[in-house]
Amino acid sequence: MLLGLDETPGARMVLSREAIYTGISRAKKLCLLFGKRPILNSFIRREELSSRKTFLTESISEAIDRLERERK
Numbered sequence: 001m002l003l004g005l006d007e008t009p010g011a012r013m014v015l016s017r018e019a020i021y022t023g024i025s026r027a028k029k030l031c032l033l034f035g036k037r038p039i040l041n042s043f044i045r046r047e048e049l050s051s052r053k054t055f056l057t058e059s060i061s062e063a064i065d066r067l068e069r070e071r072k
Contacts, residue, residue, distance in 0.1 A: 001027035005035025005043065016046045 003023040005015070020043055024031045033040065 001031045003031060003033045005033060005039045007036065007039045012042075015043045017044050018047070020044060 001023060003020070005011075020033075020040070024033075
């Protein structure tokens, strides 16, 4: 897998620590990162999960409510 560390504004909007980790962890045999080290460092310092809204908590709550209603 090749993982480009692009410094364009669009790449800076989507690449983060989580994206770098995902790219590395999904590689089957080898993952090559190419780009400038300062760009990698800036992506590694950037966390996105804290601002991401997945609605997982809400989905779990709805599923529990539905199960409880079905039991009655």
